[in-house]
Every structure is written in structure tokens, then in C-alpha cells.
Amino acid sequence: MSIFKRLKTAIVDLISGKSSIDIEELESLLIEADFGVTLSSELANKLKKSTDTKTVLTSELIKIFEGYIKDFDISGHKPFVISLCGVNGSGKTTTVAKLIHKFKAQGLSVDVSACDTFRAAADAQLEKWTDRLGCRLFSGTNKDPASVAYTALQETKSDVLIIDTAGRLPTNSNLMDELGKIYRVMKKIDVSAPHLNLLVLDATAGQNAVEQVKSFGAVSSINGIILAKADVGAKGGFIVRIVNxxxxxxxxxxxxxxxxxxxxxxxxKFIKNLIEE
Ligand SMILES: Nc1nc2c(ncn2[C@@H]2O[C@H](COP(=O)(O)OP(=O)(O)O)[C@@H](O)[C@H]2O)c(=O)[nH]1
Ligand SMILES: [Mg+2]
Structure with missing residues (x-):
């Protein structure tokens, strides 16, 4: 049985008063669901004292997320620079298309800088979206990604500039340095850029996601998370840990x-998805 089915069963048993599961078992199920050790123990203790497990769990999670569900506010900077980072295939480039769509729907102009310059298919993938959605694309096959970002920031006239970066593993120090350089050169033009540095996480990433936040955050602080692929069946329980x-x-x-x-x-929706299969 999957961890989430077991978690659901555990909670349903507790709710119905059957309580065939003890609180320690519930705690380890929460840990398995990627809530982290500290929080799992806190939650288990609260749930132990309560007769209405689901309500308590829901209200505890609502408290945790309070103030941490953000909307884009681009006022204050023009261009407002959003940079996306993450491991290979996490969903960065697709997220670029989603953000273009979102900002365009608000009547804002958007340019994009393609900083995944060393992979042949990368430009074409992004070009498809920028052509379709009507944006200027700054790119340069095999060019230094930092120089592409620099030129984009220098030349853009748009309200928003989105920087798409190549996927990389935090263990690859050369690639992490390359990312650091992208931020550094942008700061030569605007010290406050990027105004948002978002980490795109694959919802199926599991506990490793927390390590990704720390590693990418060591290069330049991460101001926000995008949880990609939340539709593919993953629960993304780790998001609780990242927020908490x-x-x-x-x-x-x-x-x-x-x-x-x-x-x-x-x-x-997150809780429903988490415990109601
Ligand atoms: N189902 C689903 N697929 C996604 C989502 N985001 C990205 N993908 C797919 O995941 C794959 C990798 O995405 P891509 O944006 O190229 O990742 P990148 O390497 O981080 O730029 C592609 O096949 C995307 O279509 C999502 O939210 N849901
Ligand atoms: Mg990409």
C-alpha cells in the first residue's frame, strides 16, 4: 500500500475512533510523506490530543501555509526580472511559458532570456513558446549564458524579463558557478536583479527537494518555489517542509x-489530494 493510502487509512481509523494505529505509527507515516521529522512529531502530538483528526490536521497545515502562498507583484521594478533555476527536467522552460501566459493576460509585456545555451534543443523549445505567445527571445547558441542574460537585461523594454536557465545538479560545481555568474552580471546593470529567484521543483522529487532548495539557495537566495507536475499523481508532501x-x-x-x-x-486541495485517494 502506498504511503498516502496508509496515511489516509491511519487518519480514517483515528477519526472513526477505531484507532488501530498508534500515534507513533502516524508520526512515521507523516515522516514518510516528507513532512520532516520535527513537524511530524509536532503534528502527531497534536493529533494525539484531539478527537477530530482531520480538522486538526487541516487547520495545522493551513497555519503552516499562512503567508506563504504568494502572488506575483511586479510593481517596483521595470523590468521585473524573474529567474528560474532547478535540476534537469524539473519543468523550468514549461514554467516560463506559463508565466508569459499569466503576465500577458494581465496586459503586461514580457521578454525572455534563454540561458540554456549549450543544449541544441533548448532554444527551439523556448522559441516555440515565445513565438506562440508573442515575446522577444534573447538567445545565443553556445554563448556564455551570463552574457545572454546581460544583453537581455540591457536591451529589454518589457515590464517583465524571464531568465530561463539550464538544468543542473547542485553537485556539479562548474555548473553552479555558471549560474552564479548569471546573477552576478545582472547585478552590474541592476543590483536588485533578479527580483525573484524561483526554484522549479518537480512534485515527484520527494525528500530530495529540500536539499535542492538548500543547494540552489547557496548560490543565490531562493525567493519562491514553483511546484511543477502537480498533476501527475505526486503529492508533493515535501512542500510542507520547505515552507515550515x-x-x-x-x-x-x-x-x-x-x-x-x-x-x-x-x-x-493539497490536503484533499494528500489524504483522499
Ligand atoms: N504533466 C506535466 N508535465 C510537465 C509540467 N511541467 C513540465 N512538464 C513536462 O516535463 C518535461 C520537462 O519540462 P521542461 O520545462 O522542459 O523542464 P526543464 O528541463 O526544467 O526546462 C516536459 O516534457 C514538460 O512538458 C506540468 O506541470 N505537468
Ligand atoms: Mg529547460
């Missing part, structure tokens, strides 16, 4: 491969 322990807000979730498949994170 690392205090990083969530700016949206990806729920498909199209530009419109993006929505605000919703705690009720």
Missing part, C-alpha cells in the same frame, strides 16, 4: 504541459 522549515513561499503549481496549466497553490 525553510520559510520559502510557493508562487504556483504546474498542472499540465500547456501555458494555461498553472494555478495558485491551494491548501484545501
Amino acid at each position: 522549515e525553510l520559510h520559502i513561499p510557493i508562487f504556483g503549481i504546474g498542472i499540465g504541459e500547456q501555458p494555461e496549466d498553472f494555478e495558485k497553490f491551494n491548501v484545501d
Whole structure:
């Protein structure tokens, strides 16, 4: 049985007063669901004292997420620079398309800088979206990604500039340095750029996601999370830990491969998805 089915069974048993599961078992199920050790123990203790498990769990999670579900506010900077980072295939480029779509729908102009310059297919993938959605694309095959970002920031006239970066593993120090350089050169033009540095996480990433936040955050602080692929069956339980322990807000979730498949994170839906299979 999957961890989430077991978690649901455990909670249903507790709710019905059957309580064939003890609180320690519930605690380890919460840990398995990627809530982290500290929080799991806190929650288990609260649940132990309560007769209405589901309500307590829901209200505790609502409290945790309070203030951490953010919307984009681009006022204050023009261009407002949003940089996306993450491991290979986490959903960065698709997220770019979603953000373009979102900002365009608000009547804002958007340019994009393609900083995944060393992979042949990368430009084409982004070009498809920028052509379709009507944005200027700054790119340069095999060029230094930092120089592409620099030129984009120097030349853009748009309200928003989105920087798409290449996927990289935090263990690859050369690639992490390359990312650091992108931030550094942008600061030569605007010390406050990027105004949002978002980490795109694959909802199926599991506990490793927390390590990703720490590693990418060591290069430049992460101001927000995008949870991509929330539609593919993963529960993304780790997002609770990221919010609760690392205090990083969530700016949206990806729920498909199209530009419109993006929505605000919703705690009720998250809990429903988590415990109601
Ligand atoms: N189902 C689903 N697929 C997604 C989502 N976001 C990205 N993908 C797919 O995941 C794959 C990798 O996405 P991509 O944006 O290229 O990742 P990148 O390497 O981080 O730029 C592609 O096949 C995307 O279509 C999402 O929210 N839901
Ligand atoms: Mg990409």
C-alpha cells in the first residue's frame, strides 16, 4: 500500500475512533510523506490530543501555509526580472511559458532570456513558446549564458524579463558557478536583479527537494518555489517542509504541459489530494 493510502487509512481509523494505529505509527507515516521529522512529531502530538483528526490536521497545515502562498507583484521594478533555476527536467522552460501566459493576460509585456545555451534543443523549445505567445527571445547558441542574460537585461523594454536557465545538479560545481555568474552580471546593470529567484521543483522529487532548495539557495537566495507536475499523481508532501522549515513561499503549481496549466497553490486541495485517494 502506498504511503498516502496508509496515511489516509491511519487518519480514517483515528477519526472513526477505531484507532488501530498508534500515534507513533502516524508520526512515521507523516515522516514518510516528507513532512520532516520535527513537524511530524509536532503534528502527531497534536493529533494525539484531539478527537477530530482531520480538522486538526487541516487547520495545522493551513497555519503552516499562512503567508506563504504568494502572488506575483511586479510593481517596483521595470523590468521585473524573474529567474528560474532547478535540476534537469524539473519543468523550468514549461514554467516560463506559463508565466508569459499569466503576465500577458494581465496586459503586461514580457521578454525572455534563454540561458540554456549549450543544449541544441533548448532554444527551439523556448522559441516555440515565445513565438506562440508573442515575446522577444534573447538567445545565443553556445554563448556564455551570463552574457545572454546581460544583453537581455540591457536591451529589454518589457515590464517583465524571464531568465530561463539550464538544468543542473547542485553537485556539479562548474555548473553552479555558471549560474552564479548569471546573477552576478545582472547585478552590474541592476543590483536588485533578479527580483525573484524561483526554484522549479518537480512534485515527484520527494525528500530530495529540500536539499535542492538548500543547494540552489547557496548560490543565490531562493525567493519562491514553483511546484511543477502537480498533476501527475505526486503529492508533493515535501512542500510542507520547505515552507515550515525553510520559510520559502510557493508562487504556483504546474498542472499540465500547456501555458494555461498553472494555478495558485491551494491548501484545501493539497490536503484533499494528500489524504483522499
Ligand atoms: N504533466 C506535466 N508535465 C510537465 C509540467 N511541467 C513540465 N512538464 C513536462 O516535463 C518535461 C520537462 O519540462 P521542461 O520545462 O522542459 O523542464 P526543464 O528541463 O526544467 O526546462 C516536459 O516534457 C514538460 O512538458 C506540468 O506541470 N505537468
Ligand atoms: Mg529547460
